[in-house]
Amino acid sequence: MSWLSELLKRFRGRPPVRPPVPPPPPPVPPSGNPTLDAINRVRAENGLRPFAENPCLTKQAQAWAAEMRRRGVMSHAGFQQRVAACPAVANAGEVVAAGYRTPYEAAVGWRRSPGHWDILGSAWDGCGAGFDGTYYAALCGDTNRFSTPFVVDPNELA
Numbered sequence: 001m002s003w004l005s006e007l008l009k010r011f012r013g014r015p016p017v018r019p020p021v022p023p024p025p026p027p028v029p030p031s032g033n034p035t036l037d038a039i040n041r042v043r044a045e046n047g048l049r050p051f052a053e054n055p056c057l058t059k060q061a062q063a064w065a066a067e068m069r070r071r072g073v074m075s076h077a078g079f080q081q082r083v084a085a086c087p088a089v090a091n092a093g094e095v096v097a098a099g100y101r102t103p104y105e106a107a108v109g110w111r112r113s114p115g116h117w118d119i120l121g122s123a124w125d126g127c128g129a130g131f132d133g134t135y136y137a138a139l140c141g142d143t144n145r146f147s148t149p150f151v152v153d154p155n156e157l158a
Contacts, residue, residue: 033058035129035136038103039120042111048121056086057128057139064096066132074098074135082139089126092141093119099134106136 030037031053040050060082068074074096083092095116100106110116119140120127126143129136 033129035061035103035106035131035138036127038107039110039127039129039138041104042107043120046111046121051127051140052125052143054086054089054126054128054141054143057089057092057126057141057143058130059128060085061094061128061137061139062130062132065130065135065137068096068098068137069132069135083141086139086141089139089141089143091124092139093122093124094140095119095136095138097136100136101134103129103131103136106131110138 031040033053036051036053036058043050064078064082076094076096079094082094083089086092095110097106097109100109107120110120120138122140124140124142127138127140129138131137
């Protein structure tokens with residue numbers, strides 16, 4: 001009898017050994033920013049670590065959500081200026097949305113859109129987000145690393 005048939009004889013009838021199931025991601029502590037909390041919840045549901053809140057990006061995102069609501073339009077106009085207002089941020093991207101009832105609905109909508117998920121699902125470490133009524137904005141990027149700035153212009157994603 002060959003060594004392989006001997007081995008198979010020994011293990012026949014035994015259940016297969018399955019790899020252990022990885023533990024669920026740790027709960028994401030609330031930041032006090034409902035839109036960022038929703039984004040981090042969706043990231044956790046997809047096995048990603050949460051973004052750290054960046055106050056400068058949050059200020060820019062919140063102001064832009066309010067401006068979009070005031071104008072009644074959803075737009076990326078002025079994106080470069082919003083990023084430039086936060087000099088410690090490199091490699092940034094922006095997502096905007098309108099019409100969702102909650103920040104979580106907006107974050108799920110972004111998750112379902114490949115171009116938006118490229119930004120929210122990135123390995124960047126920081127994000128700022130805000131909403132006004134049903135208008136949402138989030139600016140995300142590298143906030144702890146200094147590198148050659150590379151900015152994703154959302155207008156070029158279409």
